[in-house]
Amino acid sequence: MKKIALHSIHEALNAKMVPFAGYLMPVQYEGVTVEHQTVREGIGVFDVSHMGEFIIEGPMALELIQSISSNDASKLTIGKAQYSCLPNDIGGIVDDLIIYKLKEESYLLVVNASNIEKDWDWIVSKNSIGAELINRSDDYSLLAIQGPKAVVAMQSLSSEDLSEIDFYNFKISDFAGVNDVIISATGYTGSGGFEIYCKNSEAKQIWERVFEAGNLHGIKPIGLAARDTLRLEMGYCLYGNDINDETSPIEAGLGWVTKFSKSFTNSEALEIQKKRGTERCLVGFELLERGIPRKDYRIEDSVGNEIGIVTSGTMAPSLGKGIGLGYVSSDFKTVGSDIRVAIRKHKVSAKVVKLPFYKK
Secondary structure (H helix, E strand, O other), X not given: OEEOOOHHHXXXXXXXXXXXXXXXXXXXXXXXXXXXXXXXXXXXXXXXOOOEEEEEEOOOHHHHHHHHOOOOHHHOOOOEEEEEEEEOOOOOEEEEEEEEEEEOOEEEEEEOHHHHHHHHHHHHHHOOOOOEEEEOOOOEEEEEEEOOOHHHHHHHHOXXXXXXXXXXXXXXXXXXXXXXXXXXXXXXXXXXXXXXXXEHHHHHHHHHHHHHHHHHHOOEEOOHHHHHHHHHHOOOOOEOOOEOOOOOOOOOOOHHHOOOOOOOOOHHHHHHHHHHOOOEEEEEEEEOOOOOOOOOOEEEOOOOOEEEEEEEEEEEOOOOEEEEEEEEEHHHOOOOOEEEEEEOOEEEEEEEEOOOOOOO
16 A cells, blocks of 8 residues: 555544555544534545646647547636546546646646556557656645635635635645645535645645644544545546446536537547437436435336436435435436435435535
8 A cells, every 4th residue: 555645644643544546545533424514614624645646748738638638628728727537439438637737838637546557558548649748646745625714724824815716726836835836726525725736745844834724713634535425415426436437428417528629539429429318317316215325226216117326325414315426317317307216125215406416
């Protein structure tokens, strides 16, 4: 198992450390519900330094990115970020990612920890045009400072006006006494805040200064378990659960980041799929009875016919009810559709709802 730069700090905080994507990661400290509510109501810090960071630069950088990603990266200007995915050759998704335009002819791609090697090999295999590729995944740490109090609590740490960094925008500036830090408003929780990219050698200083500044605001460390419940309440996809090598971006509801104004991997087939529709669709649902939906539970119609499968599910701490994402036959994709989730021997009533589940 690899260890992130702040491993010893998490151990000292009595975090429960578990193997994840080849790293030992803090999954929880006080408990999932407490940590979840800390982020929804105040401010919490996730160490997500296991994520992958690739630099693509040079005169051919944009051309390569355009050819491998589904969104239109030509729309990016310096200081803006974009959610996208890497389609594969057979209709599925290699990974979802965020693309940052750092400067002209220089981009940062942030990929999922479990897919670092796979993504790198995929991008290298598609780079027949001579773009410059650098894998910086082992060099950088990433702290996600999330919650409605993040701006006011962290403002003293930077000369930038943090309130002016809009969603999916970023600044490269000073933070916590460190220069040239990426301060990015690309959070995964739906409660506002920032993600801080820094060198591993700078992570300890930034962590300590962040907790000093946030002390008056009730700042707490938050584990990956709460990160999962927070993202699910927002209806955000998790690679390996809701999207994978066999799910297309169209059926996963990612048509909004699949732009056919350009050519990219498997774009012709995906465009046909978008025009004709898909046999199944990813939907959000909430239980109408007590119960907790879990990954791989059957989804059925009212008479017991299997119509799909749960991909993510939990008891939503902010809502007090069971929620989930799952693929269902397209006949049941309409909001309000009556479905059942097979939880052990029980067929629990549920309905398809509009995402996100959590609304501020």
